[in-house]
Amino acid sequence: MFHDFIRLLPLLLVAACSSQSAGQWVEVDPVVVSHPGQTVNLRCGFTGSRMQLTMVTWVYEPKDGERLNIAVFHPHFDPNYPDSHVEGRISFATSPPKLANPSIQITNVKKSDEGKYICEYATYPSGNEQGITALVIRDQQVEVDPEVVSHPGQTVNLRCGFTAGSGTQLTMVTWIYESKDGERLNIAVFHPNFDPNYPDSHVKGRISFATSPPKLANPSIQITNVKKSDEGKYICEYATYPSSNEQGITSLVIRDQPVEVDPEVVSHPGQTVNLRCGFTAGSGTQLTMVTWIYESKDGERLNIAVFHPNFNPNHPDSHVNSRISFGPSPPNLANPSIQIRDVKKSDEGKYICQYATYPSGYEQGITSLVIRGQQVEVDPEVVSHPGQTVNLRCGFTAGSGTQLTMVIWIYEPKDGERIYIAVFHPNFVPNYPDSHVKGRISFGPSPLNLANPSIQIRDVKKSDEGKYICEYATYPSGNEQGVTSLVIRASTN
Structure with missing residues (x-):
């Protein structure tokens, strides 16, 4: 019986080795052990140089029952897989097969596949030569x-x-x-x-x-x-x-990443942060819904924003419930970016933009949000009126380990590109690039230095509204910035 065969394997191996000189030309693994669900490879090769190989047949011999041909190869014909318990799961390992190496593989093996697998050659002039592999299927431990x-x-x-x-x-x-x-x-x-x-x-x-x-x-x-x-x-x-x-x-x-996000976004307490998301897959993918998920450092996950084109956007209860919205553009499935206002240190963690798609299922991109202590001190909002002079304050609070090298003021309108409006490097004269405020902007009112590069804009207009960003180039941490929103209200006079 089969278990007797396993018990006698050491003796059979000795016999196989001693019979090499007597004509053992077929090389196989005596025993192959696998587990349910795996793919198993049954190796076979022929080592004799004086033999003519004409055909090979793989034969299955169960523990109790008749032998079955399960795979046949002749070099003049296509491979054949006769009806058997492994039909549809068996194939030759190479395509096309080779007589010198007609190994096979069986996918999704089952306990019932156990038994002897015989690689049998039809050769000339000696007749049939074979090698036997015992396939053992153990429970997956x-x-x-x-x-x-x-x-x-x-x-x-x-x-x-x-x-x-x-x-x-x-x-x-x-x-x-x-x-x-x-x-x-x-x-x-x-x-x-x-x-x-x-x-x-x-x-x-x-x-x-x-x-x-x-x-x-x-x-x-x-x-x-x-x-x-x-x-x-x-x-x-x-x-x-x-x-x-x-x-x-x-x-x-x-797989290629179909969901486009920024891997990391760094912000500071009190700022508004934009978490970008978009989908790049081709027309074969149907986008049905998108969910933003927050995952804290200890692994807790919360749905924080949900968008389906047939319903209003939803913001479930969460730590950002009253501060989150889709935007800055109106939400759509191709661009369901979000923004979070007045960010806090406790908002740090992973933000996952997860699409429900057909037919591939869920696809997602992950952004890590990092909240650093605010090193650039600015006023979050400054309100002024047309014709007035407005002062936009900026200063740096980091310790002596940070080297300040240069500062740039950047204007970011409500809709449009960012524009450099004032640049200061201690080795050069202050520079005011072409912009909507050129001729009305200057560093001051204090004496200019890197620790206090505040600016003032004279004769402000309604069109001057937007974000004014004071950005330091620092060593070794790189750029650090603070953002002031300038609001111009109609004069009350």
């Missing part, structure tokens, strides 16, 4: 996600856990990457007596165990800033006693 789909630039989590009972001792776990061309690399190793190790690989510096320290019962990993070239199989392989190695395989698929 390593729990992983069969497939994980992500997009370039995102962080992906590859889950792994072990479900066997107390009789199995877990000694070590290794994550292995297998590329599409079959190359295998160890990418993460954990043994409870040593620190985690990340061997040289394409993901080194971007891979880590999900928990610190890792745990043998749950050695999940995460890979940051994933790339298209990261696609492939990720194998979570346990070294166990007494059963030896056990593994689970996750296929990582990296």
